[in-house]
Amino acid sequence: MTTHEVFNQVPPLVDHDTADDAALLDGLAREGAGWATGEVRELGRLAGSEPAIEHGRLANEHPPVLRTHDRYGHRIDEVEFHPSWHDLMRTAVAHGLHAAPWADDRVGAHVARAAKFYTWRPDAGHGCPISMTYAAVPALRHAPDLAARYEPLLTATAYDFGLRTPLTKRGLLAGMSMTEKQGGSDVRANTTAARPQPDGSYRLTGHKWFTSAPMCDVFLTLAQAPGGLTCFLLPRVLPDGSRNPMRLMRLKDKLGNRSNASSEVEYDDAVAWRIGDEGRGVRTIIDMVNLTRLDCVIGAAAGMRQGVITAAHHAAHRRAFGRYLVDQPLMRNVLADLAVESEAATVLMMRLAGATDRSARGDATETAFKRIALAVGKYWVCKRWPGHAAEALECLGGNGYVEESGMPRLFRESPLNSIWEGSGNVAALDVLRALAGQPEVMAAFQAEVELAAGADRRLDAAVREVLAALNDPADLEMRARRVVEQLALVLQGALLVRHGHPAVADVFCASRLAGDHGHAYGTLPPGVDFAAIITRATPKLT
Numbered sequence: 001m002t003t004h005e006v007f008n009q010v011p012p013l014v015d016h017d018t019a020d021d022a023a024l025l026d027g028l029a030r031e032g033a034g035w036a037t038g039e040v041r042e043l044g045r046l047a048g049s050e051p052a053i054e055h056g057r058l059a060n061e062h063p064p065v066l067r068t069h070d071r072y073g074h075r076i077d078e079v080e081f082h083p084s085w086h087d088l089m090r091t092a093v094a095h096g097l098h099a100a101p102w103a104d105d106r107v108g109a110h111v112a113r114a115a116k117f118y119t120w121r122p123d124a125g126h127g128c129p130i131s132m133t134y135a136a137v138p139a140l141r142h143a144p145d146l147a148a149r150y151e152p153l154l155t156a157t158a159y160d161f162g163l164r165t166p167l168t169k170r171g172l173l174a175g176m177s178m179t180e181k182q183g184g185s186d187v188r189a190n191t192t193a194a195r196p197q198p199d200g201s202y203r204l205t206g207h208k209w210f211t212s213a214p215m216c217d218v219f220l221t222l223a224q225a226p227g228g229l230t231c232f233l234l235p236r237v238l239p240d241g242s243r244n245p246m247r248l249m250r251l252k253d254k255l256g257n258r259s260n261a262s263s264e265v266e267y268d269d270a271v272a273w274r275i276g277d278e279g280r281g282v283r284t285i286i287d288m289v290n291l292t293r294l295d296c297v298i299g300a301a302a303g304m305r306q307g308v309i310t311a312a313h314h315a316a317h318r319r320a321f322g323r324y325l326v327d328q329p330l331m332r333n334v335l336a337d338l339a340v341e342s343e344a345a346t347v348l349m350m351r352l353a354g355a356t357d358r359s360a361r362g363d364a365t366e367t368a369f370k371r372i373a374l375a376v377g378k379y380w381v382c383k384r385w386p387g388h389a390a391e392a393l394e395c396l397g398g399n400g401y402v403e404e405s406g407m408p409r410l411f412r413e414s415p416l417n418s419i420w421e422g423s424g425n426v427a428a429l430d431v432l433r434a435l436a437g438q439p440e441v442m443a444a445f446q447a448e449v450e451l452a453a454g455a456d457r458r459l460d461a462a463v464r465e466v467l468a469a470l471n472d473p474a475d476l477e478m479r480a481r482r483v484v485e486q487l488a489l490v491l492q493g494a495l496l497v498r499h500g501h502p503a504v505a506d507v508f509c510a511s512r513l514a515g516d517h518g519h520a521y522g523t524l525p526p527g528v529d530f531a532a533i534i535t536r537a538t539p540k541l542t
Helices: 022-030 034-047 050-061 083-094 109-119 127-140 144-154 281-317 329-360 364-395 397-401 407-413 424-437 439-450 457-470 480-499 502-513 530-536
Strands: 065-069 075-080 174-177 193-196 202-212 218-225 228-235 246-251 262-275
Touching (some): 022 109, 022 480, 050 083, 075 246, 083 127, 127 174, 174 202, 202 228, 218 262, 218 281, 228 281, 281 329, 281 364, 281 407, 329 364, 329 480, 329 502, 329 530, 364 397, 364 407, 364 424, 364 480, 397 407, 424 439, 424 480, 439 457, 439 480, 457 480, 457 502, 480 502, 502 530
Parallel strands (some): 174 218, 193 218
Antiparallel strands (some): 065 075, 193 202, 202 262, 218 228, 228 262
16 A cells, blocks of 8 residues: 655666866866867766766775685685676776876876776775876886886776786786884884895795775785885795785774775785885885875865765755745755855866976976875865765755665765875874975965965965964974865965966965854855856765
8 A cells, every 4th residue: 555655766877978077177178178178078977877887885884804715725816806896997907097108108198097996986995006007007116127017907998807927917006005003104114024035036024904906906015124114015926826824813894994905914924025225215105105195186176076065966955944944044044154165176176187297297396296296185175074975964954864875984085085195193294294395385385385376365465374373483283184175275266366266266265264264064154156156066866
């Protein structure tokens, strides 16, 4: 017997183009990768399709399983993934979201890759091995002989899953393995030992507390060699086809990112080859860390975009108290506030991708700018995502708290990027180190924000305020978070004033820089062009 009629339900957010994002597409052209617009839009339509969204759900509903031994008792240390994980990985690699830009001579190749990484987000977890593979190449180049052999396979667009001799495969994935129990972010406290061998290799014995994506083919890892902390390349399978003794002890039971396997490992006399000089491990692997920090910013910006378009889509189709939610003033304020935060993150992300591209081509000024802006952006954008995800979830009410909406998964994902590759304190202190040790870094940052000088009095005042804060050495380390927040806001403001939609730039300067804003989302001042801002965040279904 039918008890009621189902109505006033929001249609599924499927069959839309996730690259239909003005801030993304404008940035793509501005940063030198307009030639990739068609590729990005193609991937965006695929990402917004029902099959891709379902693959993302299934990869999280069926997390990876560790198999330490086979049925006969042989040690195998393998991780099984759901077929949807492999489908997502196959698409990401085929579209060059991993290390492909390092083999692409076109101007803007790294910008195009950033836009694709932002666009292809049916699942965040599989982005981890994709990101690490992208970031491994510059560090690997500290060992030219190793790079000559491995880089062509790391940049290949073939997803070739399975533990086999790396140089016999069609394509490779790379991971990083740095953190130990006793040290955390303080990798200089690592105890894993590396013993040099007569053939030039090393034997590693010790442990790693966090090694994500342990089914990658090769890992960049840190160990204490006779000359100090050193970076090494460690394959899962040795050239003779035998398994390298990198033992997977267990998989982590994580808050989010559940489709991706994160493990504890032990090296039991594992074979590795040195990358860079002994004692310079941190300086060597920092090239990898900086690029994974870029992907932390991209991932957080993409998460904000997913949150706001889901909220806007819901508000456009759900009625309450006789009106659609999107037509109600307070909901419009919330949606516009979320959209402004999202757009500011996207504009900054694309500027960082442009700096990365030009830095890779030898631009010293862009290298100096990237050195500070990447740490600033990593700190701030990643910090803003959890609150943004919570507010976007609330726009759906009780429906948003239910797994089927997808919002709980987004919310669980949101704290990760702030923790990975240096938590908030590490990122903030890294900014101070850059400013103290490299004068050209501050000069590059100041030159960037001064491009918007005179365009907005609120921005000009905020720039003066942060420069004064930096020039005051008293308690600077204690004030690091406040100062880095100010740096992030003036950089976002300068970029929006120059390149953003006028309504977005105006409300950003009023709320984030001039303080005309409360302590929660949805507290924008009167006079905001809500319609223009919300329209930019409302997805179009095909």
